[in-house]
Amino acid sequence: MLALGWQSSVFAQDTDQAEATALEQVSVPVLLSQPPVDYPATALAEGETASVLLRLVIDTEGRVVDATVDESAGDAFDESAITAALQFIFEPARTADKEAVAVEILYRYVFSVQEVVVPVEAVEEEGDGEQQVVEPEPEGIEVLVVKRRLPTNEVTERILDVQDIRYLPGTGGDVVKVVQNLPGVGRSPLGTGNLIIRGTAPEDSGYFFDGAEIPTVFHFSGLTTVVTSESLQEVAFLPGSFSVRYGRVLGGLVDLRLSPSMPQQNRSYLSVDVYQATAFSEIVLGKKDALQISGRRSYIDAVLNPILNSGTRTVQAPRYYDFQARWLHETNRGDMLDIYFLLSDDSFRFVGPEEEGSVLQTGFGTRFQKLRVQYRQEFENDWRGDLTLFGGPESKEFATDGAGLAYEKPLVPSLRYEVSRTLTDDHMGWNFGTDTMAGVDSYLFDVPSFGPKEEGSSYLFMPGLYAEGLMRFGRTDLSLGSRMDALAFEDGFIGPIFDPRVSMKTKVWKGGAIKAATGRHSQFPETRQLLAEGDGNPDLGAKWALQSSLGLEQEIGSISSIEVVGFYHQLYDLVSGREDVLRFFTGPPDFGPFDTDPYANDGVGRTYGVEALWKLQTGRSIALVSATFSRSERQDRPDSELELFKYDQPVVLTAIGSREMGRSWRMGGRVRFSSGYPYTPVVNSFYDLSSRQYIPVFGDKDSSRLPDFFALDVRFDKEWVYDRWTLTTYLDIQNLTNTVNPEVISWSYDYEVEEPVTSNPFLPAFGIKGEW
């Protein structure tokens, strides 16, 4: 299941570990009772038989809490099978010490018709009078996969399963975008993929790819991710107080996780929507090898360029593409070699008129290529080792008409080796690992209108070590760990820094648990902030946060759960200064006022609040209601005041859901409300006659706030199942009510009139997808 939300966070699992050990340690659930099933009438009349492969999630009491179709036999058979399966009662799966555990199984339901002679009065009369008896026959439980949810130390880990949430509205089927609907995540302006987690800046949180950080996860437009959702097994959202396996991040993180196991069958799809075309194919090459290839190309440029182009320049609208290739190989020893290549390329340009040779006037580009080589080994006594090399070039570029160029080009590969043992019979589990990065980081900011030239390059060496113990005492799981990081660079050295972390969870009553965590999380300054040859300060240290949280989770029946978490993050040694220099933004740029003093570890801050998530998941429906109430404050310099942080968003409310409506129709909706972000108002302006530009006079910092945001999105899906393939179409309408939502403040040329940039108006998107 790896369901979204609550239960997942209760039994937050490391999927790799779970799958590696589960079959050996968990008994297979036994079917105790099954209700009669409704044989589809038309199929019955025609004597049609079928086989539906279901994926069932069975809870610790043996109830089926989720049933989805893995291999369809058509709408009618699928619906009948799901309806029946949700009423099954199993003897639950159990561990060696007889503890009942929730598991996921594959279950093949076979519909067959047997002709027998029975008394006429006992059966329905059909056709020419021939007697029939319907006898749907489940052909036993075909257990192909058993997944046990193993406890880890993650207090708040919210797992998104690709299959569960692909139909949720407003996401375009993109699993990573669903993260933005979870509690703890601020709504990012203009639909960009900024990670604004628990009131921290986007640059203080990170996107990871199986534990290794990647530069970005969204293409320019924020419409879609750089990784095809189907290549992922799940997306884990960790808003804070996470394991020592993750480091160098002050805020929270999102970890994109590939499936660690060999695929069972070939599958492919081709999808086309108004923005892009995507192709995906997974091919099983015998028992020991599998290949996965996917790619995507946008054509927004083709649609928008004729609209945008006017006057003396030509706008090249955002263009992006990505490509992924993966080869999985299982060795004769049972180890796994996993090689994955990821490429992403975004471009957005203004160019001159064609008659002048289409000279570049302004252009932006983000691109990276990453290769991941992973080798996973199983050892005796439940130990395992994962060796991962991850790296490749990346760059962000900005250029103007030959007069200005800015770029950042880090090439800093990472090497991870982790030895781990999951919680076993002796109630102890361990994680030991090294997480080391080394390479070169280069940058240039040479755009005269944005200040003096700044250029630098430095080698970076970031050794990292971590150790973590997982212990179980009765109903309580306790995790103790620490992480050590250091940074060596051209002009200095930072560290070693020790980040101890502790977390616990105790089951206090049936279906309910209390959890708590506290720990230190550190992040190094950016290279340009450190190098003396530019404006940097080599004496800077790492900024760090003391993150603490306390939460309560409760299952409500077998299909619903609720979680409430309070958090308090105290931030120290934040880097202040030089806010006026040109930099790359993942979202809207700052307008000021700016702290132009030199860089220093002068900043402190705090962010605190309460998050709540209610989740409902049945065989046909999924619904989430999330709420976040928080406050985020910063003090940039010792002599300044504690003020609201620019990413403070006191209230974020989201309700999102999707339901199968029968006849292969599915309908979903999403309602969002959030407070607007603070901004500093302009109270007057004066005129620089030399540059002929107005200069704003700012009022009190962050003393104004953008209006509240509201949007209603809906989505409709229709599926047609054929013998060899499935066709799906969808209509995803964002901002159905056409609400005008100011997202980023902007001003008239003289700053007298506020002219905010608004979010998208009523925006329908249509897509079609063929799977086979």
Place this chain on the structure above:
Amino acid sequence: MVAVAILASCMPGPKVETMVDDLRILAMVADAPEITPGEAIAMTVHVGEPTNQPVDLLVWSCFNLGEGCLEAKSPERYFVVEDVSLQASIEMASDASVLAFLSPDLPEIPVAIWALACEPGVCPSIDLALAGELEESFLENPTDSLKDLPFDGVSLAFRTVWLSDREKKERRTNPVITPNFKLPDQASSEENIELLFGVASNQESVQAFGYATAGGFGAPENPVLEGEVTPIWYPAAEEMEETAETVRFWVAVQDEEGGVAVWTDALAY
């Protein structure tokens, strides 16, 4: 979406920059833009006011070394002109003590010239200046006072003049702008007007800027090439109906060294 934001920020908003719809200092022409410390500068301040109402003007200079203005103790610290219509000229003396700062490593020093134009009674600082009670702190940092003033009826602007001991022939000069057109008798709300100017300058890069009390100017081809530029005024029917009976034009040409020249005229419609 970021791209959309960038595009939006590039697009003109509801306010047209080239239309003078409120009190606005449009240019400060220094004759000359580079002088020897102790010499006087003839400063002409061009003020745009859509209803032709006279305004009050305060002008001063500040060579700020980080500890206030060097001119703080000058006998004529600032100049106040009442009832200014369109433009005012002031003879300002530069501070001779700046000469001591000049050296081969620092052959020229920029000095900021500030001008504050206000509708009568709007700016307390002008009232204080008229009473001779204006404090030096305002002259050091005039932008702070803007926090308490309205947008409308107030315009604060600054430019730079240069102090050096160079030979006169080596100093910066103002460009010369020559109208090579004949204005029509009357502006029409349906026709554009092309204003062809000859521009002479000893600088490589000169830019032109057009302003009008109604309608607006399209962006001229900048920088000025081959000594000619043709700003195009376009009418806007709505503004034409709302404004007074005349439309006033200003065209300023400005080089990258602080040289400025201004042409202005008005048309009935």
